[in-house]
Amino acid sequence: CALGRTETAVNNLNPVFGVKFQVDYHFEEIQKLRFAMFDEDKCATQLYEHDFLGEFICTLGVIVSNKKLHRPLILANGKPAGKGSITITAQELSDNRIITLTFSGRKLDKKDFFGKSDPYLEFHKQGEDSKWMLVHRTEVIKNTLDPAWKPFTVPLISLCNGDVDRNIKVLCYDYDNDGGHDFIGEFQTTVAKMSEAQNSVEFECINPKKQKKKKNYKNSGIIIVKSCKVGIDFTASNGNPREPSSLHYINPLGSNEYLAAILAVGQIIQDYDTDKMFPALGFGAQLPPDWKVSHEFAINFNPTNPFCSGVEGIAQAYSACLPHIRFYGPTNFAPIINHVARFAAQALQQEKAAQYFTLLIITDGVISDMDETRHAIVQASKLPMSIIIIGVGNADFAAMEFLDGDASVLRSNTGEEAVRDIVQFVPFRDFRNAPKETLAKSVLAELPQQVTQYFKQRNLPPTNPAPE
Numbered sequence: 001c002a003l004g005r006t007e008t009a010v011n012n013l014n015p016v017f018g019v020k021f022q023v024d025y026h027f028e029e030i031q032k033l034r035f036a037m038f039d040e041d042k043c044a045t046q047l048y049e050h051d052f053l054g055e056f057i058c059t060l061g062v063i064v065s066n067k068k069l070h071r072p073l074i075l076a077n078g079k080p081a082g083k084g085s086i087t088i089t090a091q092e093l094s095d096n097r098i099i100t101l102t103f104s105g106r107k108l109d110k111k112d113f114f115g116k117s118d119p120y121l122e123f124h125k126q127g128e129d130s131k132w133m134l135v136h137r138t139e140v141i142k143n144t145l146d147p148a149w150k151p152f153t154v155p156l157i158s159l160c161n162g163d164v165d166r167n168i169k170v171l172c173y174d175y176d177n178d179g180g181h182d183f184i185g186e187f188q189t190t191v192a193k194m195s196e197a198q199n200s201v202e203f204e205c206i207n208p209k210k211q212k213k214k215k216n217y218k219n220s221g222i223i224i225v226k227s228c229k230v231g232i233d234f235t236a237s238n239g240n241p242r243e244p245s246s247l248h249y250i251n252p253l254g255s256n257e258y259l260a261a262i263l264a265v266g267q268i269i270q271d272y273d274t275d276k277m278f279p280a281l282g283f284g285a286q287l288p289p290d291w292k293v294s295h296e297f298a299i300n301f302n303p304t305n306p307f308c309s310g311v312e313g314i315a316q317a318y319s320a321c322l323p324h325i326r327f328y329g330p331t332n333f334a335p336i337i338n339h340v341a342r343f344a345a346q347a348l349q350q351e352k353a354a355q356y357f358t359l360l361i362i363t364d365g366v367i368s369d370m371d372e373t374r375h376a377i378v379q380a381s382k383l384p385m386s387i388i389i390i391g392v393g394n395a396d397f398a399a400m401e402f403l404d405g406d407a408s409v410l411r412s413n414t415g416e417e418a419v420r421d422i423v424q425f426v427p428f429r430d431f432r433n434a435p436k437e438t439l440a441k442s443v444l445a446e447l448p449q450q451v452t453q454y455f456k457q458r459n460l461p462p463t464n465p466a467p468e
Contacts, residue, residue, distance in 0.1 A: 003033075007137070008040045011179030018122070018137030020158065022093065023060060025329070030366045030396045031060035035086055037073055054081030056088075061368035063090045065330040089133070097156040099191060100229045103138070104148040108205065108221030111174035111182040115143045118175040119184060121223070125160055126167050135159055135168075140175040145221070156191070156230060164191040164230075172205050172223065183207065185220035194228040201225040247364050247393050248322060257392035257428050259315055261362045264436035265388065265443050266311030269358055277307040280314045283336055286326040293328050295335040330368030336361065337376040337387065344383040356451050357385040364393035367400065371413040377403060378410060381418035386450045388443055389425040400425045420453050421446070 003023065009015030025031070034057045038050035054073025063069060069088045073081035103121060111117045120140045124132040136154055141147035160166040167188050174182040185205030194201055204219040211217050247257050255263075270276055283295040298306030300317040301324075308314045340359045347355040367373055377387065389404075391397040403410060405421035424446045431439040455461075 009179070010177065016134050018134055020154075025060055025064055025092075030399075033058060033060055033063070035088065037084070037086065052076070054084050054086075056086050059366070059368070061330045061366060062370075063088055064092070065332060065368040067091075091158060093155050093157055095155070095157040095162040097162065098153055098231055099156045099159055100151055100153045100227070100231070101194070101225065102149070102151040102227040104146070104224045104226055105172070105205070106146050106222040106224060108145045108147070108172065109174075109184050109207070110145060111184065112143075116145050117182075117184065118142050119144070119147045119172055120175055121149065122171045122173065123159065124169040124171070125158075126169070132169055151227065160191055164195070166190060170203070170223065172221070187223065189225075191228070191230070194225045195230070199226075201228075246327075248327065257364075257432075258318065258362055260436065261390045261392060261428055261439070262315055262318065262360075263311060264439045265360055265390070266314060268440045268444060269360075269447075270311050276310045278310070278314060279306040280308045280317055281306060281336055281339065282321070282325070283333075284327070284329050284331055286328045288324060291326065295332045296339055331363060331366060332369040332372070333361065333363075333367055334369050334372035334376045337373065337380055340385060341376065341380045341383055344380070344385040348383060355384060356454070357383075358447065359385060359387045361387065361389045362392060363389065363400075364391070364395060366395055366397070367403075370399060373403065374410065375412040375414070375416075377423060378412040378416050378418045381410075381420050381422050384454055386422045386424070386447055388447070389423065390428055390443065391425065392428045394429060397425070397427055420450065420457065422450055 003021050004019065006017040006019040009017065023031070023033075034055060036055040037053040038047070039053055041050050044050050052075075054075055056071045056073060058069070058071075067090055069086075071086055071088075073084040073086055075081050105119060108117055108119055118140050121138045122134060123136040125135050127133050135158055136152060138149045138152065141149060156162050156164075160168055168190060169186060169188050171186045172184040174184055176182065185207040187203040187205060189201075189203060201224070203223045203225070205221045205223050207220045210220065266278075270278070280299045282297050282299045285294060285297070286292065287294050287297055297303070299314075299321045300306060300308060301321065308317050337359065340357055344355075344357045347357075380387070389400050391400055403423045404425040405418060405423060410418040410421070410423070424443060426439070426443045428439070431442070
């Protein structure tokens, strides 16, 4: 289904579109998005009648995890659309405050030879890189020097990142049909300043070039904030992942899929570890006290000692941490894989040939950092480690099946091949009604041969060979 359509940028090869698209993000689902670019034909009545310039397809998870994407446009035949590219910027609307603004103008500069001006306003906020980013563009008011624009409402976090003292740049233009819009003037303000007066606030619209040239220059007109109201958007809902519908729900009368997977697999592989102390990490959650998203945190909240005693210790730490975190996203595998790979690489450097590491990932989401994950697995395939992935819930796990190199050799995004298959993926739903031993058997089926293959490739004999 169509999410929406931007405005048309007239006669412009480098357009910046003002229309925003608000999408509910569900990190446990694959939410595919298609951005298609067209050259508008005034005579066309259907979208397909416009000239197709190229498209870019990705998942919402990729956009969320990157915040900003710059990608080439692709034609229908899969080839690049020349030098054309698209930049997508996303921002989480975590602040549910909204702002409603009403603007008007007075005595703006006349720009049209056979008329007055056709003014519109653009609102820009300053990013962390100090560059200005378009936030909102008003409608065009035809043939007037005293425009009154319609009230508009935007999320406060979009306008100023939720900071009422953050600078906002307002630019006024005269619209031209050929796309050569004439600059009238600009000013800077903040939400705090616009909210100061009860009735209206006035700002001089300044054209810096005119100001330098003309000694008696005052301004290019006045922009008036007639109304500024900040409120709360009560339509947003965040849901409660601790309700019985959640996969993480701790049922007083039983278990859940996460605990079942931890116990089924952990009870077998823990026998191959001498001290039974296992580091347990979580990812894709907001942590107190600042509620920043972490993709690599100790579930016992002790980053210097993330180890849990046996599989029961992991289960207890998991249950204990749930009330203190907020489930979030995206689902990034690479940080966890690289974390274990560092241990494996360190053991290899210390010539501890007998050590082999097994990473168990239990997840209900699709992978948001696929390129980074592929690269991490290809590099990890050179180390003494294997990765077991158990998918819980009913999500589409096609991406995880792709990582399991049973069908073909896994390659990184640069084309480098994995030296061996180290990933085993199993969907938990196939074993919901089966004995836990059946799940463990399927999950661990490939692990012994992965271990022996590693030591054979490196020509490392067993440390304690059996007597002949």
